[in-house]
Amino acid sequence: MCGITGIFAFNLVGKFNLVNIAAATKALHRRGPDNQDIYHDEFVGLGHRRLSIIDTSAVAHQPMWDESKRYCMIFNGEIFNFPELKKELESRGVTSFFSHSDTEVFLKLFILDGEKCLNKLNGFFAFCIYDRQEQSFFIARDRYGVKPLIYLFDEDKFIFASEMKSILAYGPEKELDYTSLHTYLQLNYIPGPRTIFKNVKKLLPGEFLKVSSRQLAAGRYYSIPFNNASDHRPSTIDYDQAKNKFKELLEAYVQRRLISDVPLGAFLSGGIDSSIVTGLAARHKPDLHTFSIGFRDEKFFDETEYARLVAKHFNTEHTVFSLTNKDLFEHVHSILDYIDEPFADSSAINVYILSKETRKHATVALSGDGADELLAGYNKHAAFYRAIHAGTKESIVGSMLPLWKMMPKSRNGFFSNKTRQLQRFAEGMKLSSKERYWRWAGFATESKAFQLFSEQSRNNFEKQEYDSFKQDFLKFIPEKENINDILLTDFNLVLPNDMLTKVDLMSMAHGLEIRTPFLDYELVNFAFSLPDDFKINPEIRKRIVQDAFKEMLPAQLYNRPKKGFEVPLLKWLRKDMKSLIKDELLSEKFVREQNIFDYKAINRLRRKLFSLNPGDVHARIWALVVFQWWWKKYNSNK
Incomplete structure (x- = not known):
């Protein structure tokens, strides 16, 4: 487990960014407190912060070279079946190992099998292998996205890292992605491949990248083994x-x-x-x-x-x-x-x-x-099951939507939380299977998220781009869906x-x-x-x-209610963070100067937060607080 970062400069302009490799590596120090090492040549830089787990000795430090000095690897993760893979390598004539680490086994397997070796790995990872002879990077992420990897590619350079703070250490331009922001205001997170910045992307789970001078080729080595669950x-x-x-x-x-x-x-x-x-x-x-x-x-x-x-x-x-x-x-x-x-x-x-x-x-x-x-363990999965197998009971609940809307709702008590769930279920029952999934995945509807935008943000928002992004996630849900x-x-x-x-x-x-x-x-x-x-x-x-x-x-x-791993967020926002919300992050002065959000819409949410019927508004307010805090620290004007 570690933090990794790297840069491939395509020209002299890109080469100027090589000076930032040390700062970009240091930005990941909390991920890897045990060691820092950096490699760079004329156009390539690789940085590694190590959290030592397997073979804690110095010989397992990274960047790690093979004996020929052609291949260099930085790796974040664990390969749990590396002892078996090492035996396979030995049976194929690879008998010299200078460490007891999974990284060395992985590197030598890649040298023999190339990208095909990914199918043999049992573990989680994000890594880069630099081929000094071919002047190329090979980068990949584990099957389900346990380990992160983000990157920026333009005409001058390719840079990548485990976290955004490392990417920002290279000093790239920062342009807010309004499709990402609109999605965030619904889900409370930003799905890949997008990030909050237009020019920075997330490598998706199960995908790899091949990078050479001014060329980027993407591929997929793993998908859950069927394309349409309904088939x-x-x-x-x-x-x-x-x-x-x-x-x-x-x-x-x-x-x-x-x-x-x-x-x-x-x-x-x-x-x-x-x-x-x-x-x-x-x-x-x-x-x-x-x-x-x-x-x-x-x-x-x-x-x-x-x-x-x-x-x-x-x-x-x-x-x-x-x-x-x-x-x-x-x-x-x-x-x-x-x-x-x-x-x-x-x-x-x-x-x-x-x-x-x-x-x-x-x-x-x-x-x-x-x-x-x-295995379908959330409340929403029970709701989907009921929607798929809807009978008289579900129809009655759906027809009572006006009543659920009138009743007090909150996550902080049994009855108010039940009312909140009934309203969400009733709303979902009126939607198509795809729209029901999207609605139950988030805290706000598309229209409510869009209402928070200022006029400037609305003008920057590209509806067609957003629709395509959203539908790509919903492609596995047919008109008559099942739980799979x-x-x-x-x-x-x-x-x-x-x-x-x-x-x-x-x-x-x-x-x-x-x-x-x-x-x-x-x-x-x-x-x-x-x-x-x-x-x-x-x-x-x-x-x-x-x-x-x-x-x-x-x-x-058994036979007890499932509880989420939650915090008393509503209480904090109404009491401990009241001044931060009203006087700073969501104040009229800050919101209007920032000009991303519509203050009138923000103020309506603020009033609902402090009302007797807050519903789920605390989750939406929290999303705004997180964004505003982030904006003050990382905003795109700096």
């Missing part, structure tokens, strides 16, 4: 067989992720997914250390009693970081300062603090992330751009590596081969995983 035929194995195979695969993939030369633990929230990962890991690592975060002031969100129950059940060494609202809020400014592209998933605050505290005890942590997207269609779309939209971005950014801020066994590609391929009813039915979500491990887990984990 997928039912499983050839029955439910019990599938359940047993899933159980067998997951245990193998948890065990595979225990390889480490530094302390390793596990996040344990008390939910089903992290509890399963903990239980399987504890079988092979009896001294497993687990970590949880608790909310002393917010019992509605606190699950530490279940985390303690699971820790006791599996006899792990368990640490709870019990926080007050004040403790949580004290980290907000640090998080806002670290975010280098608008990203407003408020649960990132929890991940940031949990990672910070865990890093005091471990360098690697297992997590249950990815299970909900893989929804999950496939989640894997393209939500998983890499929200969930995995959050986990990577917040954990690597503290030099902590997170490993996600549920996202082993062989397990994902198997899960997508299963029919909908193996994953969800009217009574249960994530059916196969809950049933497969029921005998292993404490009975108390």
Whole structure:
């Protein structure tokens, strides 16, 4: 796990940017606190910040050269099957290894097999291999986007990095992308390949780039193994067989992720997914250390009693970081300062603090992330199931939309949250399958997001470009969708751009590596081969995983409401951040001078925030606060 950056200059103008390689590498110091090394020649620069996990010795530092000095590699990630790949190399005559690292194995496999080697890798990664003889870069990102990579390509240069702050160290022009901003105001994050800047792109999961002088060629080496989920035929194995195979695969993939030369633990929230990962890991690592975060002031969100129950059940060494609202809020400014592209998933605050505290005890942590997207674990998946199999009950709920709109709504209480969910369900029932997905993925409709734009922003917004961008994510959803269609779309939209971005950014801020066994590609391929009813039915979500491990887990984990990893955002915005909102970031003076947003529309949201019926407005206000904070630090006029 590391931070990487590089530049390929195509001419003397591009070469001028080479002077920034040291600053761009240093900008990633929190991702890799253990070592920094840089290589550069006349037109190429490569920078690496190392977080040492496998072979912590100096011989495994990067940039790493092969013995011929033709190939140079910088690599961020882990290859869990590198011992098997090393044996394969030895059987093919490669017997000389100067380190015990996965990076060296990867580099030598690439030299033999080229891009075809990507299909053999089990792990997560973003990397660049420089071929000094051919004067080219080969760059790729892992199958599901666990590790990030962004880049800028113009007539003078190609630059890339793990994070935007490193790209900005090269001093590029910064032009706001209004399609990205409009999407962000709906989803609270910016999906790839776009970023907040027009000239900077995200490399998509499962894709690679070949770069040579003034030429950029993109390709894809992996897709979830069917193009249209609705054409997928039912499983050839029955439910019990599938359940047993899933159980067998997951245990193998948890065990595979225990390889480490530094302390390793596990996040344990008390939910089903992290509890399963903990239980399987504890079988092979009896001294497993687990970590949880608790909310002393917010019992509605606190699950530490279940985390303690699971820790006791599996006899792990368990640490709870019990926080007050004040403790949580004290980290907000640090998080806002670290975010280098608008990203407003408020649960990132929890991940940031949990990672910070865990890093005091471990360098690697297992997590249950990815299970909900893989196996239909969210409330929205239950809603999609009901919409797909709609009957009289669902029709009645949909017809009562005017009533739901009138009733108080909030995430901070059971009944007000239920009303909020009923209104969203009723609204979705009136839409097409594609539009329903998009609506339930976000916090605001397209029209409400557009209303926030100033006249200048509306003139800069390109509707046709936005429509094409949006429809590219919805291409897997037919008129009559099924759950696999929804999950496939989640894997393209939500998983890499929200969930995995959050986990990577917040954990690597503290030099902590997170490993996600549920996202082993062989397990994902198997899960997508299963029919909908193996994953969800009217009574249960994530059916196969809950049933497969029921005998292993404490009975108390079942038949209880699913709780999100949330923070008391509404309270903060109305109280602790009231002055910041009213007098600074969303003040009339700042908004009008900035001229991105319409102040009247902003003021309507502000009034709703402080009303008796705030609904979901706190999520929209938070997105604006994050953007405004980011703008003041990174804005395109600087």
